[in-house]
Amino acid sequence: MSKKSPDAVDQLLRSIADQYERLPRQLKNVAGYVEQNRPSLVMDRVSDIAGRCGVHPSAVVRFAQHFGFAGFGELQAVFRRAYACGCSPPLSYKERIRKLVHDRHAGHHGKLAAGTVAQNFIAGSRTGLDDLAANFDETAFAAAVKLLDKAETIYVAGVRRSYPVASYTAYALQHTQKRVIQISGLGGMTRHQIYGIGKGDVLFAITFAPYGRETQFCSKMARQQGAEILLVTDSRLSALAKQARVVLAVKESSVFAFRSLTNTMALCQALFVALAYQMEITIEETREPREAHD
Amino acid sequence: MSKKSPDAVDQLLRSIADQYERLPRQLKNVAGYVEQNRPSLVMDRVSDIAGRCGVHPSAVVRFAQHFGFAGFGELQAVFRRAYACGCSPPLSYKERIRKLVHDRHAGHHGKLAAGTVAQNFIAGSRTGLDDLAANFDETAFAAAVKLLDKAETIYVAGVRRSYPVASYTAYALQHTQKRVIQISGLGGMTRHQIYGIGKGDVLFAITFAPYGRETQFCSKMARQQGAEILLVTDSRLSALAKQARVVLAVKESSVFAFRSLTNTMALCQALFVALAYQMEITIEETREPREAHD
């Protein structure tokens, strides 16, 4: 069969995975690069790879030889052949995906394959991001960044569906020099956690209809104590929105009636990145090369 | 703008088409080959092309020069850049950010607008999702769904950066009839939380380099007790990967040292949706009818 080439790649990759542990440091680097940058291997030269892995060119050759090739050229040939096989996709991924999804729909008249469902979901998330980018409110976003930049302590609140986003946000913000407190509600301590908020602080609240009671409480408390509120929500019309200094509205698309989270997540990540940028935290400062950073 | 690479190809191709008639025979051959075999140009050498066109290698060089390049290398670079843009966003993405930061230092006398940073970030996430969809491993995904479907109790583990995803996953899975336990590590109870795992159960582990200790511990424990592992990670090479029954590899691009999370998030959501679909849970059921559902 002509399908031998992609198999060869799989086989090689599996072989690499097997031996990975026993490999010396430099070869591990190369192995990692090979696995993560499969596509660019078709055109990379030994020195390119060596450079990006921070190893000596000969290490790359040794890597190839370690896996039974005469030299790098032979190893590369494996990837080139695989690339040549799937040579139909000079076209965009969108088309490929569309085709994939379409194919499955047509065939099975029973259930959809799990993969199809997933592809649909991913496609939906992507569309959502398109939407987010298109309806992006730069003014509000800039205001949000400024607000966070000025804040002394940032309280992050979000429950249930919003909790993952809140915990991500809190985690990210920890990497600035600001004090960050996530209102986790652990042990029923929501109230105690928010009590400390005051003037100069900011409540970063994430909430969607029907707005969580805990978050509403935090919001009320924040206002009372003179703190500002940055609200990430689904509508500028909500009761909470009126209390907030800055409102970032996110619309989540839903696939199979299931609301996605990617947009909210992406927005909050963008918020962090922009804040880091604003605070002039350089890449070097925030980068943790081999540090624990799970 | 950063979109110049694919454009460059288009422009070149148009230029070739224009002049085609006036070209001498051999250059016509080459032009034809270039137009028809665009994708393989990224790896073809002069002699490859010459051979396939039945012309002398020097003709290929002359062809490149005819179109304003110093030599074949420059022409090829155009195609390589286009390939890199469409295919491996991690590279072009980092570069974009680096460029962003660089621009600030160089040109603009102020800072970049926060909005610009955000737009860049969102664009990156979008590209990431395309990549996720394009490199989607249907087999592994289906296996993952099946594994979850059969599980009696699902243990979800993920720390630090992976924690938000883990907590989302746990939250979502609660909406099935399965018993779900998230290893939160609260109160240093990681060990006690995972002790209960056993045959018939599944550990849903989410971890990225350098793999969190807690998650590794859970994985070891799961194996010991005869449970299966579903691993969401960044590389099939990790030590954990070998222990796992199913490995879903996700590649996240990173900005400011903070790897994006959208892909992982989207994948886990997709996993849940597919599982719900498989279990024939209607989406209505997964919603909490009267309850607040933030």
Place this chain on the structure above:
DNA sequence: TTCAAAATGGAATTGTTGTTCCAAGTTTTG
């Protein structure tokens, strides 16, 4: 047909890349 201009292919050149070799450094083992 003849001449000039252009195209072509052989062969040498130049530059680069992949590879090997070896010495120095590191880790492991007895």
Place this chain on the structure above:
DNA sequence: CAAAACTTGGAACAACAATTCCATTTTGAA
């Protein structure tokens, strides 16, 4: 603590690819 095994990086080497040069052939116009 010493010897052995292995890893690493520098430099030389070999192979090859891209490019140029030039003689030859072809084409086209007068």
